[in-house]
Structures are given as C-alpha cells and as structure tokens.
Amino acid sequence: MAALAAAVVPLRLAAGLGLCSRLLSRRGSFLGSDVTPFMPPTSLAKNGSVRNGVVPRRPGRRVHTTALAAAAAGPGRETETGAGATSSGTAGPYKLPDLPYDYNALEPFIDTATMRAHHDGHHATYVSKLNEAIQDKGHLTGATLHQLQKAAIKSGAAVRNNAGGHYNHSLFWTYMAPRGMAAREPSGKLKDAIGETFGSFEKFQTLFNGACAGVFGSGWVWLGVAEDGRLSIETTANQDNPLMEGVVLSKNTASGDRVAHTGGRSSIIPFMGQDVWEHAYYLKYQNKKVEYFSAWWNVLNWDKICEYYEKYAAKGQYIPVEM
C-alpha cells in the first residue's frame, strides 16, 4: 500500500502540476540508486482518505503551471491578515500563488505547520496588504509584480514591504521541491559559474550558510549575478530585495560590518534566495537556525534555479512574476 502510494502519488502530483513532464522524463536519468524517492508521509491521509493508494487532491486547489503565471487564489483560503482585515483579505490585481506541492511535501526539513503559516498566513497577508497599498497609487496601476519592485522603496513602506514580501515569496516556493523530485545540485552553466566563483558547490554552500547565520533581524540571503557576470552572495533586510532601487545590500549584520561571506556588491540580479525571517523556521527549529540552514539544501530545486539563472539572471534580467 505504501509502496503503491509512493509510486502513484508523486506521478499524480507531477502530472497535476504540469511543469513536471520534464521531471518525469528525467526521473530515470538522475534518480540513481543512492537517491531515496519521495515517500509521502502518512500524515497525507489527514487531508483526505487514501483510496487505492491515491491521495485525492484537496478540493478547490488550482495549481499554476509555472512560477510566472500565478493562478488566482480561490476564495475561502485560510488567511491571517491581521487586525482589522476581513478573513479573505483585500482583493485586487495581485494574487497569492498556490504552492507547487502540498503543505507537507518538504517534510521533514520544513514542517507542514510552517508551510501553512508561511504561505497561508504571511504570504497571503503580503498579497492582501499590497492590494490595499496600491489602491491610492494610480501611477502603479497595471504594473506586474516584478515591475513594481524597482520603485518599491520610493513608494512608501506599505508598497515596499508588501510588494517585496509578495515577490520574494512567490519565487521562494519555486526554489524548492520535495526531496527527490528535482535535481539536488546545479548543473550546466550554473555549475560552472559556482565552481569559478566559489571553488566548489560545497564551498558555496558553506559561504551561503555563513551569510544566513550572519544576518541580524529579519531578511533574505540571495545568490545573484553581479554587473561583471560573476556570482555573488548578498543579503537584504526585512522584505527588501536587490531589484529595489535604493536598496542597501549586506549591511544587516550582527557584527556591524558587512555580512560575513557576502560579496560586497552594490547590486545583483538574484535567482535564488533563502528566507531568514524567524517565521521561516521557528516552529520546528526555534533558535537552532543553523540547523535549518543546513537542512534547507535537501529541498532545493536546482532544475528551477538553473533555469532562472540561464534564462534570466545570466542575461541581465530579473525573474518576472506577473501578479
């Protein structure tokens, strides 16, 4: 029964997701004998009964096929939008994208409760508050989410924080995949670039983890392309990102100097990012953030990250996100 579920569920999820026809065809090529195929935990049964080894999709969930065209979030999605807001938040042009996988798909590295609170609570609130914030800003009407980032800091705290939060998280979900469902390491041009800049993938991971640990307060850690085409690790505070005009990189540190292990660039085009806000890990890891940073590598989707690098960042373009 479990084996049947293991075989059928990933394929059904993959088929439903649409983006994974590539994954299906690649499963034979990168799933070697040392890779554990994704085993859905038994807690999946809580979402609905497991019939014939198949977990039915949750009713009402529509899944977007790529990160770039987010499907509209249906009504009735749980949100915690804070004091004063309605339970479904403020409607508007910007939409909460569905996760590309189930809430428990990243277990045990990122727990289900965190995914629920992070996506349905925090990210949903950024979307709602962004829709609210742009209501009186006619000059921003019609901007795609990635276009909105450039002027975000100039547009005031409400736009800065919520446009940043919505963009950062929309891509964050797509940097990740259930362990075993995507490439565990970079390949091709990105692999070469990492080797050139950092020496090796392992050395890059060590530096990146060090930068994550060095951030003080809330923020993000990014891997991006600098002006000269080389890679650099940089950080931002709160929900800022390197797309924002006027953003300061890599100063949000515990030591008062530049965040350790960052490249010291004044701007980069990010194509991979890690959320180091406490809400990203606190329920499972509490203060043990170093453990979280190490565990996170288990759920990275290097297929997607390589795509972002080759298709956008290496060509000098920010990753587009529609709404």
Added chain:
Amino acid sequence: MAAMAATSAASLAVSTPAGFLSSSSSVLDGGQRGAGAGAGTAVIVQQQRRSRHVALRAVASPRAEFELPPPPYELDALEPHMSKNTLEFHWGKHHRAYVDNLNKQIAGTEEERYSLEEVVLKSYNNGTPTPLFNNAGQIWNHTFFWESMKPAGGGAPKGKLLQLINRDFGSFDEFKTQFKAAGATQFGSGWAWLVIKPSLEEWIAQRQTGSDEPVKDKDGNIAKSLAVVKTPNAVTPVVWGDVPLLTMDVWEHAYYLDYQNRRPAYMDVFLDQLVNWDAVEARLEAALSTVNLTQQTFTS
C-alpha cells in the same frame, strides 16, 4: 552619579552570596553584574548556586562578565498566555546567547568595566552602531521585557500613570490602540515602547510645583510627555534620551510558538493578561524623582 554608585555597589554585593538574597532592588541593579533578584523560585536558586561559585572567584578579582538574570517569575508562570516552552527558548536560548556573545566581544577591552547601559549608549555611537550594540541592546531590552510582565498581569494602570496616560493619549483605550499599532507596524523584528519623552524644563517645572496639573508650554499648549514609539531590531529608545516605561517584544521568536503569525492576537494578550502595570508605575516614579533622565534605573 547615582547610577554609577549603584554600579560599584552592585559589583561589591555580587561578591558574596548574601548579596543575591538580600538585594531588594531589581533584577537589573546598576548594570546587571550578576545581582539577582526575585522571590525564591527554582530558577533563582539554580542561578544562585551557579553564581555562588562565580561570586567566590570574584572576591579575589574584579568581575568582568555580564550575567543572565532570570525573569522575576518561573518560566511557566505566564501560562497560558506565554508558554513555558516560549520562555525556555526566548530567555534560555536567545537572551542567554546575547549575554554570551557580548561577553566574548568585550573580553580584554575597556567595555569590561562598563555597566550595560554604558555599553549600550557608547556602542550606539550616535546612529552608526558598533558591533557591540546589537548584543548589548538586546540584553537590555529583554531584561526590561521580562520585568514588564507578570503572572496575572494586565488590567489597567492607576494613579499618576493613569492621569498622564489620559492626558497624553486621551484615554487608556487610545493608548492601547496606539501601542498595538506600533507593534503591528514595526515591520520585521523590533519592539514597541511606552516612553517618557523628556523636555527637561517641563519636567523640572512640574516637579517643582508638585502638581499633577498639565504643564503648559510657552504657547499655552499642554506639554505632552508620554509617547508610544517603536524600534527596529536591537534599538532601545534609551539611546535617544527617552525614558522607557514599558516594552513589548515583536521579534517573531517572542510569539511564534504560541501565536504563529497572529501578532495582533499576541499583542492583545500581552496588554490584557501580561503587562505589569506596577512595574511601569514604579519606573514612572523613579523617573520623576531622578534629575538626570538619561540614567534609567530598573525597578521591579
């Protein structure tokens, strides 16, 4: 300066076990040099046992490390509003790490002989903080935070504090609204505060009249002195001369285990169930009777 004298007194008091037990003043007595306080809780006894060893060493040589004072209540005393689990991590891991890290930073430097307030003020460096500031500020803020709460807290302030709140906010409800707004809009990590924003002339004038009547400025407007402020990350309003009366931690680690992303619910519970208005009133009294308003003394 009164605070400096208190510092050296506390340093001496620390060197004998009796100094802990007999200290009737606050957990933070002139610089947190190990002067523990609080009624006999299991946590305090443990601290005393550990600290007695340190204290005996200290008789021979000056102590140079900050200690982690325990909250003035058991770690489970704030249940169900703030869980023991949260306190164990928040005080036992986060607050402790700030203390350990600051001690590592100041080892062998002149800051070893400073009180905590002195490290905070000096390392703030007029807005370009040095590496010491984040740890020093967070130690200060967290100790102030534990003392801002108590079991079966909440309710409303009374006496002079309530008069000033009514005067400067219009009503206690309006103060609560503004305080929660500050906490809600402190994006990312930080703190919400009730402070006295001193205008020295007004405070001296009011003390001299001995009156609670509103002090008026030159234009005849009532001089407001209480204010709600918010600070990011490790910043404390002490650095710009305010006198803190109350603080609420809105770093996510303060509430995430108990409330997840529901920061507004946490803030409601903080105000309704946890605030130690006695401590806030005592701080106000201390401020009113202190000439130099930038020397904050802690009372619990």
